[in-house]
Amino acid sequence: MSVLVTGATGFVGANLLRALAKREKNLHVLLRKTSDVWRIKDIVDEVSAHYCDLTDKNKVRTLVSEVSPKKVFHLAMYGGHSHQDDFSKIVATNFLGTVNLLDACVSEGFEYFINTGTSSEYGVKKSRIAENDVPEPIDPYGVTKTAATLYCQSVAKRHNLRIFTLRLFSPYGYFEDSNRLIPYVIKNCLDNKELRLSNPNFVRDFIFIEDVIDAYLKVAETTNRLTTGEIFNVGSGKQHNLQEVVDIIKTLTNYRKESKWGERAGRHRDTANVWEADTEKIRRNTAWVPKTSLPDGIAKTITWFKNHANEQLSRQRT
Secondary structure, X not given: OOEEEEOOOOHHHHHHHHHHHOOOOOEEEEEOOOOOOOOOOOOHHHOEEEEOOOOOHHHHHHHHHHHOOOEEEEOOOXXXXXXXXXXXXXXXXXXXXXXXXXXXXXXXXXXXXXEEEEHHHOOOEXXXXXXXXXXXXXXXXXXXXXXXXXXXXXXXXXXXXXXXXXXXXXXXXXXXXXXXXXXXXXXXXXXXXXXXXXXXXXXXXXXXXXXXXXHHHHHHHOHHHOXXXXXXXXXXXXXXXXXXXXXXXXXXXXXXXXXXXXXXXXXXXXXOOEOOEOOHHHHHHHOOOOOOOHHHHHHHHXXXXXXXXXXXXXXXXO
């Protein structure tokens, strides 16, 4: 039975691909000609790689017809990083790309399709965020990801298909891009360089990558028991401000310099006083629970980055 993964060269996608490679034999990944495969270069030869842009409807249909994937993990996205600001590309990748892929898969037939959403779909809320909260995205990325989630849900309900969306909060861990908060702080602490940061009071729900991947696998294992079109939050269920995160990293790396707060701009959604996932729904439906505390996850991440300092820490934005 063939398995298709999109977005396999990204942070979460690369970690998921590695987990799937240990349990699936007929594994396919969709790449672009410009894809940087550094995160999966040691395993890319073990999977079937296909070059196709999701925004090309005809090519997507042809590819899906050839591969005939029965299990689909859709993680391709654009716009989640501050430097990814091409509006047309955000719309084309996140919404049209999802539509093209899902429509092709529906025509071919599949066992399940797991879409990747984001907590940015919710917008700024005043209390713990649950899946039945009204989406109120405040930027193009959140808007297009919301549209993709709703499209997946509508197709699932209209055709009674096993299509699900995981709304990820703030994953961190192995292979994360070095310009993101936790890798940036780890790198600078290890190199004893200054920390130039935004606002210590900004809050996020950080979720360790091993727990994120476990959520994908748990949902995949229980799709036959889930209601079609369901959306599941994937977060730790606990928010932490940036000061806490930085202090943990500084302690674990024995970094002594003072942090320079206020020297970087925050994102629109960083103004929220609450950014915490309600994870009761996914726990109740799949028995998934996050197992890694923030200090333990950061400790594992520091060890990983130390072991990959010659390559991953020096990577440019991808």
